[in-house]
Every structure is written in structure tokens, then in C-alpha cells.
Amino acid sequence: MTSQARTEAGPGLGARAAPVLIAGSVLLTITIGLLGPSAMVPGLEGPGWQPPYSLDARPSSHLVIALAALAVVLGGLGLLCGLWRTRALGEGAARALVLGGCLAAAALAFLPPSGSADHLNYAAYGRMVTLGIDPYVSGAADLPGDRVAAAVEAPWREEPSVYGPVATAVQALASWVGGDSVRLTIFVMALVNAAAFIAAGLLLDRLTRDDPALRLRAALLWTANPLLLYQLVAGLHVDTLAIAFMVAALVVSARGQAIPEGAVSRGRLAASGALLGLGVAVKLNVGLVALGPAWELRRRPRRLALVAGVALGVAALGYLWAGTHAFDQVSRAGKAISHASFWKLVQGWLQAVVGEGSAYRGEIQVGAVVVMALLAWALFRLQPPPADAARVAAVLVVAYVFATPYILPWYDGLAFALVAMVAASRVDLFLTAHLTLLSLAYLPARVDGQPADLEWLRTVVRQQVVPWSLLALTAGLAWWAWRAAARARTRPE
Template sequence: MTLDAAAAPKNTTRDPRDGLGVLAPAAMGASVVLTLLIGALGPSAMVPALAGPSWEPPYSLGAGPDARLVIALAAAAILLGGAGLGAALHSRWRPDPRWLLAAGSAAAAVLAFLPPSGSADHLNYAAYGRLAALGHDPYAVTPAEVPADPVAGAVEEWAGVTSVYGPVATAVQALASLAAGDSVRLTVFGMALFNAAAFVGTALLVHRFTAGDEALQRRAALLWAANPLMIYHLSAGMHVDTLAVFCMVAALVAWRAGGRWRSLAATGLLLGAGIGVKLNAGLVALGPAWELRRSPARLAVVAGTATATVAVVYGLAGPHVLDQVGEASRKVSLGTPWQLVKRGLQELFGSGAYTVWIQLGSMTLLAVLAWLLLRALPAGRVPGAAGATGPAPGATGPAPEGDGSGLRGAAGAPAPAVAAVVVAAWLFAAPYALPWYDGLAFALLALASWPALELFMVARVTILSLGYLPAREALRPDDLLWLKTVVRQEVVPWSLLALTVALGWWAARAGARARRRPASAAPRP
């Protein structure tokens, strides 16, 4: 044995994070490729057919793949995406954030030219836009009332339902319809271009917000631009949530520009626009409100501008706009733990929806989770200004130094962190939730990195996504009924219940440790 060999350390165990660094890009890349393949194969159990000549976009091979094949491809895309993203966030892989931004943006651009997959929601959007373009009120007239129209008549599952989306979303849908006329394909393509622009625009804003800190910028790109689960749901699925996310991220970027009155007014305007897409996006407004609680004048500017924008948008559309939203708020989706509660109540007390009980329970859980998570916010720095610690707009003192996690303590937590906490708590507590709703939480976490909460969100969206294969129930093969009766109705809600309990337990312990740690013991960057 040589001297060098004898002097070598005996423990040569490789850091498991090195292996994750190899797994992460391979799994994430494979997930995105499978997502692209599902759309490229054309109409299937995962991809609704679009009427119109094949030379019009979006394009596909029209291969007519078997339902079992595309469902298997989707399941693989979800599992690989979740595993790859989790590994990337926990590994030593250090890609250039610009490459992640470019790759994710390229995938979103390509998907705009492929037919949407994962659900038939885009046919609803096209129909509501068509109704508005024809002079009908999509909040009072259903697509089923105009059955002869080629676009309105293409709706699959919600033909008898008026629009549940906000007036800003309807305006975008109507604009696409006006440009496309009575072509279903071109209407969907027009909306896909808006969707891709919103996805890429959000990625660019997140990249700019985290400029100056390569580690935060890399993590932000993983959470949004190159996130295979968000590409699967928001780019390939073309859900209207992408527009709401863009508005809310733009609002927080304007907010971080400084405490000038113009920036504050822009923040309020963009918050109002996001609420005009989907009402639940308004939870983000609690972030700026928290930071400005000691600055009434600035708070009044943001709140006043946002309120005025919402009043104008919804006022022009009419009060009946919220009718369908009220109906939706009383529903319980099969994949949430509240479905287990509903079934238990029905077994104990007889048939009934028990709507009020479930709504009260949901609001209580939301408040508890939000409180626990706020207490657990780690000390850290505010991202956004050359990666340096600094005061937030409207703050009354300097930001405390911390562990570089991108967050500050709850008493002075930056707007994105508080917004991320509230949105995450809402997603875990909501009786009705679909996997693409989680996009808002991922975008907010991209602005304010919190590794532990990010992994909980990755687990949540992966589990919930598996419960919606395929979302188009009518085209599911009979021998795959277990995907609904076993996976969606049993495995997913029980798994999410366990994950929610784990989140609460972890947050309670993290909050207790944070309270016991003396301020002088906080690690410094």
C-alpha cells in the first residue's frame, strides 16, 4: 500500500445529491418530451379533436393513438416530472439559469402549435369567447343554447354551464374568437398564443426579479420556466390560470420596483387584472397588504387601485358574473381530502352535501395552515435587488440578515413569501382543487424561495395530477375505471390528507424551533 493510499480517507461514500444531479435533468427532459409527444400524436383520450382543416394550426400527426398508450405516457410524464423536479431542487446540479429559461420558453412555444392536452377546458374557453364575440353574455347564455354554432357546439362536458371565469379572461377569449371567426382550431390557436406569451412572460419576470443571485435565479427557473409539471398543466393544458399567474407576478415585480406611487398604483392595477381573470388569484394581494400594514398611505394606494380595477371589470360585466363562481365554491372535487369528509358525514348523518360544514372546516384549516406557515418562515433576505438584503417597499426599517433562503421572518416577510404561504394554505385546504391551480403557488415560490415548502408543493401536484388521468372521462377505457374509483377517489385524497397532516406537523415544529432560537444565533449569509 502506498503512502498516498494509506493517507486517503476511509469514508469515500458519494453524496447522494450527486446522483440526483444526474437524475434530475434526464427525468425532467423526458417528462417534457412525453408531454410534447402526447400533443403531437393528435386526438386521443388526452387530446380533444379540433374541427377544421389540418393545415390550420395547431398541428398534429393525427396518429389516433390508443387510449391506454396516451394515458400511460401522461402518467410517465407526471411521475418523471415530479421526481425530476424534486431531485433538481435537492441536488448539486447547477445549470445556468439562462439555459433553463430558454429551454422552458422553447417548450411553451412549441406546445402553442400543438393541440392542448389533459382536459377539454380550452373548448369551454373558445365557446365563451365565441358567445361574447356574437354579442351574447357568456355569464347568462350557455354554449348549449347556441348548438348550431361550430365553436359553441364543440364543448364536450360543460355545454350547459355559463362561464365561471372572470371578465378579463373572457375578454382574451373573445379577442381570439374575433380573430378566428367560426374556426374552432384557429380560436384555440389564438388562445394558445396568449397562453404561451403569459407563460414565457412570467418566466422572464421571475428571471428579472431574482437577477443578481444566480442560486435564487436557478431555483426560480426550476420552479417555473423549466418546471415539467407546470409545462404539462399550464403550457400543454392551456389553462386560463396562466393568465392570472402572469398578472400576479407582474404585480409583485412592479411592487418590488420600489415604494414610488407609480409602482404602487401599477401593483394595484395588475392585482385587479389578475382578480379579473380568476377571483381566487386575489389571495396574492395579502402579500403587499401585509408589508404595508404600517404604511396606511401606501396601502391605500395599492388597495384603492386594485379595488377600483376590480369594480370596473366586474361592474361592466354585471353582478350575475359571480353566480357560477358561487355555485363552484360549494363543490367538492373527488381528489381532495374533503371528499372523504363528505362521505363520512353522509354515512353518519344520511345523504346530503353538508356544504356549510365543509366550507367552515376548509376556512378553519386554511387559517391554521397559514398561521403555522407564517410562524415557520425562515430568516433570510429579500430577493430582487442584486441579490442583496434590503428593505421592502414601504418597510419601516432595514431587512434582517439571514440564511440566504430568500425569505425574511414573518414580522417583516416580503410580499411574495406571505402570498406564497396564503396560496399554499388555500390549496391544501380547498374542498375543490385541480392540479393546474397549483401554478400560482409555484410562481410565488419562484419569487421567494423556500425549499421545504417547495417540496411539499411538488409532492402535492404530482399526487393530484395522477388523480386526473384522463380528465376526459368519456374516453377512458372501461378496464381503466379503477383510475377513477381507486386512484382518484381513494388513493389521491388519502395521500393528500397524509401530506396535509405532514405539512402542518412540519410547520408547527419549524415555527417552534424558530421561536426558541435567539436572534443572535441566526446564521448570516
């Protein structure tokens, strides 16, 4: 019996287990925040009556890290089960998943962020703007005695901002509202973050509403995705805002392409370009998505010029406000290699064979571009013609997150959002495994407050187990994509 036949025969254990596993993962994520300051949850200075709220239970480090590990494992298994047996979940499941995911995101906005301390950096950058200090040349250490800057944790206290001007503007707005209260500043950013996540989910739901199977899959991949709720919403990462802009740009573009040439179509295309520009002005690397519309419009030069011109204009205005030196930190950060990346293994091999006199970052960057190009080509061969903007963007971003030397769990969010807009494939499962492994590698993604007896989570899991696993997973994705494309090309019409 084929998997198709098994899916249609009945719901099966996987379909019944998926909602339970997903709900359990989300509830554990909520519990971590609800318990309050811990090894997973940085403390927030400010009046206790201000949101976000928690029980301030002061749980042990071992407990909250175990809860986080369980949340990740359950979330990954639940997502795999749901994606494997999507049709068996039933036609009404999409609406329930969208509603549940939106409610979970809203609830998490009222709880202190967990998993990393990046949000404290965001608060400090916003504080700098309100004080007239340039966050692209200053770090929290340059604001001695400031309550908001004092909350930033090692090793990021000296680091200037690597985020775009739109992200900085949101951080400045939050700081203007929150003043010297870290708690209230974070809450304002959490509201914006949750709103962006929910907006992206509703846009994906609207885009796929005419195809029940695609709609259900989009809800699983984004709105009710327990791993994204854990990383993007509970983690309060600025990537969420950039992703929301990019999803909106592609949705508007898709609807604009369906309209004959005219004022309405041009208006939609201009709006799409503006949204692309705003996304790039949040985080520069999401600009990879813009290559999708560029490919789709390559034979329509006027439309391409309109979208590209508006996108470049919006992004340029933002970066002119921030100053061109805003690119300096991005350029420097772009040469880094994260400990969970398989390129860290390659760096170690090069140093062992050639010598330790160099970090070999340039060579690794070249290698990463080659791997990304090969992955993108293998995945592109799988796409049925004509390849639209969403498909091309999804191929490029999936190839990027698998190949880039600097990868963190929340970077996968953009790939999930784009994959949710195209037809189902085994890429869904590879991507879920990729995010699950990365999430386990960063338990948590902060240095302060970590127990010494759990140091093996960093030295063994993050630096050895996960890099080797990601290397195998990347090779598996390339092998599968190449064979699947070859089979598709030889299959009789």
C-alpha cells in the same frame, strides 16, 4: 454528513438525474400533443392547414394515458431531485433551464392542448361574446348548430362561464380572429397562454438574478417545471394568465418598495395595483395574493390606499362590463367539492354518521377555512421578520391549495409561482408532491373518449388513493411547519 455538506461535495446522482428526468417528462408531454386527437387530446374542428398542428396519428387511449402517467411521474421525480440538490446543478443551469422552459412553452402553443377539455369551453364563451350572447348566463347547449359550441364536451355543455371579464375578453378576441374555426380560436388562446407563462418566467428570472441559488430554484419551480408545462401550458388553462398578472404585480411592488417616497414609487405602486386588479378580473380566487401587499403596506396607509384603490377600480371596471351576475356562477362553483380532495372523504364520513340528507357543503367550507387558517399560521411562524408581500402571499396561497375543498392540478400553479419568489424550504417538496398526486388523479381530466377498462383511474385513484394521500400530505405539512417553527424559535442566536 449534513445535506449541506453532501450538496457541496459533488453533483451526486440526484443532480445528474434531474435534467434527464425533466427533459424526458417535457418530451413526453410534447409527444402527447404531437400525436393528435386521442383520449388525452380533444379533436379540433377547422381547416387542417391552420395551427395548432399534429400528426393525427390517432393513438390508442391506453398508450397516451400511459405516456401522460409517465410524464407526470418523471416530472415529479425530476423536480424533487432538482430541488433537493439545487446547488449541485451548477451556476449555468439557471439560464439553460429558463431557455429550455421558454422553448418548450412556445412549442406546446403550436400543438393541440391536452389533458382536459376546458379550452373548448373557453372557445365557446368567446364565441358567445362575438355573437352578442352573455356567457355568464348561457352555456354551449344554448347555441344549437354552432360549430364552436358543438365542440364543448359533457358534462360542461350547460355551464355558463365562471371566469372573469379579462379572461372573457381574451376568449372573445380569440373567437373574433378564429371565427367558426375551433382550431384557429384555440391557437390564438394558446399563444396568449404561452406568452403569459414565458413572461412570468422571465419576470421571476429577473427578480432573482442577483442570487444564483434563488434564480436556479425559480427556474425549476416555474419556467422549466415539467408539471406546470404539462398542466398550464399543454393544458391551456386560463390560470396561467391570472398568475402572470399576479407575478408582475409583486415584482413591480417589490421594486417600488425599494424606492424612496416619490412620484416614481407611487407610479410603481399604482401599476402594481392595476396588475392585481387585472389578475382578479381573470380569475377571482387569485385575489388572495393581494393580501400580501396589503400586509406589507399596513403601516403605510397612503401607499396601501393607492394600491388597493387602483386594484379595486380596475377589477370593478371589468366586472361592471361583465355585469354583477358574473359572480353568481363563481359563488355556486365555490361550494363544490372535487373528487380528488380529501374533503370528499370527510363528506362521505359525515353522510355515513349523520345521514345522507345533506351534502354538508356549508360545514365543509367552515372546516376548510379553519384548516387553511391553521396551515397559514404554522407556515407564517416560519417566516423571518419582516414578512414581505411575496412571503405572505405564498403562505396564504400554499395554505389555500392544501385546504380548499375544490382543487384541480392547475390550481397549484399560483402557489409554485409565489414560492419561487421566496427562500427555499421543505414547502417546495410538499408542493411538488401535491401537484404530482393531483396530476395522477386526473389522467385525464375529461369524460369523453375514456376506455371502460380504465375506469379504475377515476373510481380508485381519483376518488380513493389520491384523497387519502393528500390528507396525509396536508397533515405532514402542518406537522413539519409547526415543529420547524418551534425549533427556529428555540435555536440560540
